[in-house]
């Protein structure tokens with residue numbers, strides 16, 4: 001499926017396009033498409049007043065683009081909470097179906113959902129649910145692979161990608177758990193973790209997609 005206008009707005013928002021210019025290369029990588037298609041779509045979004053676009057520099061969201069992006073991200077993350085809490089969805093299933101629902105959820109439904117769920121602050125994968133003004137607090141996080149062996153931290157967020165989510169859920173990774181690396185095998189081999197007192201193993205590659213509280217170094 002080719003990404004549509006709304007996917008672009010969401011991507012620019014997630015890449016920081018509320019405050020700063022996001023370059024085309026970042027957008028192309030995030031959406032996994034050719035840079036030429038990005039340039040074409042950005043022109044369209046600019047004509048519709050959804051972004052400010054400076055060729056060779058990048059783009060950021062206009063007020064209108066911002067409010068569209070925020071309502072998509074809010075809808076997506078609230079649906080994920082609903083699907084997991086009330087319909088027994090798995091990590092990856094929730095992400096997949098929220099991807100569809102976000103595009104057809106009117107703002108009235110989003111705010112009823114928010115109220116029904118008692119205003120959750122995070123989606124099940126640990127991403128912050130923006131308020132209707134779009135503000136998100138960025139806590140300083142680092143990836144798990146950078147945690148020194150023996151140091152304790154907490155798991156806060158994982159990258160939302162289907163295969164990865166299935167792998168991590170299967171391995172027993174949960175948001176909020178305390179985590180300590182017990183052993184790191186040589187040459188980026190698997191990591192043995194102490195997760196809330198349980199022994200769990202994850203690949204080094206997966207550890208690069210698990211975000212934890214930044215530790216003092």
Ligand SMILES: [Zn+2]
Nearest residue numbers: 080123124125
């Ligand atoms: Zn999520």
